[in-house]
Amino acid sequence: MEKLRNLFSLHQKVAIVTGGNTGLGYDIACALAEFGAIVAITSRTLDKAEAVAHEISSHYGTEVVGVQLDQTEYSSCQRMSDTVHDRFGRIDILFNNAGGGSGKGECDFLKRDPQLIRNMIESNLVGPLFCSQTVGRYMVEQCAGSIINMGSIAALVGRTRKIYHDTYKMEQPIEYAAAKGGVLGFAKDLAAYMAPFGVRVNVISPGGFDKGELSQDFVKAYATLTPLGHMGVMHKEILGAALFLASEASSYVTGQNLVVDGGFSTCK
Numbered sequence: 001m002e003k004l005r006n007l008f009s010l011h012q013k014v015a016i017v018t019g020g021n022t023g024l025g026y027d028i029a030c031a032l033a034e035f036g037a038i039v040a041i042t043s044r045t046l047d048k049a050e051a052v053a054h055e056i057s058s059h060y061g062t063e064v065v066g067v068q069l070d071q072t073e074y075s076s077c078q079r080m081s082d083t084v085h086d087r088f089g090r091i092d093i094l095f096n097n098a099g100g101g102s103g104k105g106e107c108d109f110l111k112r113d114p115q116l117i118r119n120m121i122e123s124n125l126v127g128p129l130f131c132s133q134t135v136g137r138y139m140v141e142q143c144a145g146s147i148i149n150m151g152s153i154a155a156l157v158g159r160t161r162k163i164y165h166d167t168y169k170m171e172q173p174i175e176y177a178a179a180k181g182g183v184l185g186f187a188k189d190l191a192a193y194m195a196p197f198g199v200r201v202n203v204i205s206p207g208g209f210d211k212g213e214l215s216q217d218f219v220k221a222y223a224t225l226t227p228l229g230h231m232g233v234m235h236k237e238i239l240g241a242a243l244f245l246a247s248e249a250s251s252y253v254t255g256q257n258l259v260v261d262g263g264f265s266t267c268k
Ligand SMILES: NC(=O)c1ccc[n+]([C@@H]2O[C@H](COP(=O)([O-])OP(=O)(O)OC[C@H]3O[C@@H](n4cnc5c(N)ncnc54)[C@H](O)[C@@H]3O)[C@@H](O)[C@H]2O)c1
Pocket: 018, 019, 020, 021, 022, 023, 024, 025, 042, 043, 044, 069, 070, 071, 072, 096, 097, 098, 099, 100, 101, 122, 123, 127, 150, 151, 152, 153, 205, 206, 207, 208, 209, 210, 211
């Protein structure tokens, strides 16, 4: 029997983490680097990507590079994929992490600016589709790969606006849920399309993680709605799911949605 720890090893695997310079993407990039992967992290600003890449590389002693990406531009997705492939000769893992739901402008649906609705869908749904295509071509060619998309519990349940209003926090715009619902949908169908080529496609759907910028009132209110009693803990609670889906440990798992939300979406 193969040693279990070998199934989790990412030694010499080449991974891309979009938006890996910050937040959950940074955590994921660190997890992959710790388990031996060569990692490319992207940011819309090359300098930022390179600075964080250097920091992760020094810490984990593995190669980490920074690449520029604006995933709403197809040419940028193509360039990012070509850059990583030209440099390392393959791409084993794509984490479609870039995006996010913190709304700019008025977030109330009935007052929402149509252009902001379009922008949100482009960065959270169109971007991951573009990257899946430009990286997916290389994965199909090499007959192996794992694509992991960041979904959200926003795609799974409607959520009360009360805790947002009570704690003066901007609510998440409705179209964020639509975009993440789209991610869940495309991931399942892409999994079916890619399976004959040995490429797996899955989703991680996090609940709210406390990145340190939220008010204590909001963090407490959110915790009361969460069966495990707290918001997601950064630098810890996304790591296991990310490593599992990136590695051979999940070699028989495709088209799935791994919900990491402390039970939030199961609780009425
Ligand atoms: N933080 C949470 O609580 C939470 C919960 C559920 C889902 N998510 C999802 O997890 C992912 C990461 O969230 P986070 O909170 O760490 O986000 P974050 O805002 O801290 O970082 C997002 C990253 O994505 C990049 N990005 C955004 N739009 C982009 C674009 N058009 N092109 C290229 N890069 C772009 C940003 O520059 C940044 O690097 C997102 O997809 C988000 O929707 C987060």
